[in-house]
Amino acid sequence: MGARRWRVAILGAGRVGTALGRLLAESGYAIAGVCRRDVSAASVACQWIGSGRPETDPVRAAADADLVLICTPDRMVRAMCERLAGAGLGRAGVVWVHTSGALPAAAMAVAGSEGVLHLALHPLQAVPDAVRGTERLRGAWYGIEGSPEALAVGRALVADLQGRAVEVPAEGKALYHAAASVVSNYLVVLMAVGLCLWQRAGLPREQGLAALVQLMRSALAGMEERGVPGALTGPIERGDVETVRRHLRALAEAAPETGVQGEAQGARLVELYAGLGLAAVELAREKGSLPEEVAAQLRAVLAEARHGGRVGSHEGEQGAGAPLEGDEAAGRENHRVDRL
Numbered sequence: 001m002g003a004r005r006w007r008v009a010i011l012g013a014g015r016v017g018t019a020l021g022r023l024l025a026e027s028g029y030a031i032a033g034v035c036r037r038d039v040s041a042a043s044v045a046c047q048w049i050g051s052g053r054p055e056t057d058p059v060r061a062a063a064d065a066d067l068v069l070i071c072t073p074d075r076m077v078r079a080m081c082e083r084l085a086g087a088g089l090g091r092a093g094v095v096w097v098h099t100s101g102a103l104p105a106a107a108m109a110v111a112g113s114e115g116v117l118h119l120a121l122h123p124l125q126a127v128p129d130a131v132r133g134t135e136r137l138r139g140a141w142y143g144i145e146g147s148p149e150a151l152a153v154g155r156a157l158v159a160d161l162q163g164r165a166v167e168v169p170a171e172g173k174a175l176y177h178a179a180a181s182v183v184s185n186y187l188v189v190l191m192a193v194g195l196c197l198w199q200r201a202g203l204p205r206e207q208g209l210a211a212l213v214q215l216m217r218s219a220l221a222g223m224e225e226r227g228v229p230g231a232l233t234g235p236i237e238r239g240d241v242e243t244v245r246r247h248l249r250a251l252a253e254a255a256p257e258t259g260v261q262g263e264a265q266g267a268r269l270v271e272l273y274a275g276l277g278l279a280a281v282e283l284a285r286e287k288g289s290l291p292e293e294v295a296a297q298l299r300a301v302l303a304e305a306r307h308g309g310r311v312g313s314h315e316g317e318q319g320a321g322a323p324l325e326g327d328e329a330a331g332r333e334n335h336r337v338d339r340l
C-alpha cells in the first residue's frame with residue numbers, strides 16, 4: 001500500500017500524538033509539521049519523535065503532509081478539520097486521521113474535504129505520557145473505523161505500528177468506547193472503592209494498594225486462562241448467601257461517620273455492590289456453578305438491599321453458619337481441590 005512514503009503531520013502533539021509520531025518515525029514514515037500551541041513544547045515533541053518541524057499553526061504544519069494525524073481533545077477535532085479545509089488542504093488523496101474512541105470518522109467530513117479519506121484510529125491503551133505511551137502503543141490493539149478505502153489505510157498503519165486492528169462499525173462506536181471505558185476507567189473506580197472499604201476495616205492504605213492490585217492481577221490472569229464467566233470466583237459464584245448478607249450489612253454500616261455525606265456514600269456502596277452482585281448472579285448461572293434456587297435467594301437479597309431495604313440475617317433462624325438448602329450443593333462443590 002506504500003503507506004511508508006506518506007509524510008505525516010501531527011496536530012496536537014500531546015501524549016498520544018507524540019507517542020504515535022515516534023512509532024511512525026521508527027517505522028520509516030517521514031514526519032512533517034508537529035503542532036502544539038507553544039513552539040518550545042512542539043520542539044520537545046520533535047525531539048522525542050526524532051524528526052519533524054515544530055509548528056504552532058496547524059495549517060502550516062499540515063501544508064506538505066499527505067497524512068494528517070489529529071490528536072487534539074475530541075471537542076477540537078472538527079474545528080481543526082474546518083481550518084484545514086478552509087485553507088484548501090482538503091485535497092483528494094490526503095488522509096485525515098483522528099485518535100478519538102468516541103467520535104466517528106465522519107466528524108472530520110467538513111465542507112471542502114470531499115476527496116479526503118477520513119479514518120478513526122483509536123489506540124485501546126491508556127496513555128499517561130508520551131514516553132510510556134510509546135511503549136504501550138507498540139503492539140497495542142487499535143479500533144479502526146471509516147470507509148472501505150480508509151479501513152485499508154488503517155490496517156496498513158496498524159501493521160506498521162506492529163499493532164492489531166479491530167474494525168468498528170460507525171453505528172457501534174459509542175458502545176465500543178463505552179466497553180473500553182468500563183474495563184479501563186471503572187477498574188480504577190473499583191480499586192478506589194476497595195481501598196475505601198479496606199481502610200474502613202482499619203487496615204493501612206499503603207499495603208491495601210499492593211495487596212489489592214495483586215488480587216486484581218490474579219483475576220485478570222484468570223480471565224486470560226479461563227475466559228468469562230469461567231474466571232468468576234467468590235461468595236456469589238459459590239452460592240454463599242449468608243456471606244453476601246454479611247457484606248451488605250457491613251457496607252450499610254461502614255460509611256456514616258460524617259453525617260449526610262457519609263450516609264449517602266454508604267447508600268452508594270450498597271447500591272454498587274448489589275448492582276454488580278446481580279450481574280455476578282447471572283454470570284454464575286451462565287458458568288453453571290449456581291443452582292437456580294440459590295440464585296433466586298441471592299437476587300432477592302441483592303435487589304432488596306439495592307432498593308434500600310434492611311438486610312436481615314438467617315443465622316438466628318437457622319443457627320449460625322447453617323447452610324441454606326441450595327447452599328449445600330454449592331458448598332459440596334467448594335470442596336473440590338481445583339476451586340480452592
Ligand SMILES: NC(=O)c1ccc[n+]([C@@H]2O[C@H](COP(=O)([O-])OP(=O)(O)OC[C@H]3O[C@@H](n4cnc5c(N)ncnc54)[C@H](OP(=O)(O)O)[C@@H]3O)[C@@H](O)[C@H]2O)c1
Nearest residue numbers: 012013014015016036037038071072073074099100126127
Ligand atoms: N491519553 C489516552 O489515554 C488516550 C487513549 C486513546 C485515545 N486518546 C485520544 O487521543 C486524543 C488526544 O488525547 P491525549 O491524551 O493525547 O491529549 P493531550 O495529551 O491532552 O494532548 C492534546 C493535544 O491537543 C492540543 N490542544 C488542546 N487544546 C487545543 C486547542 N484549543 N487548539 C489546538 N490544540 C489544542 C494540545 O496542545 P498543547 O500541546 O499546546 O497543550 C495537545 O498537543 C483524544 O482524542 C483522546 O480521546 C487518548
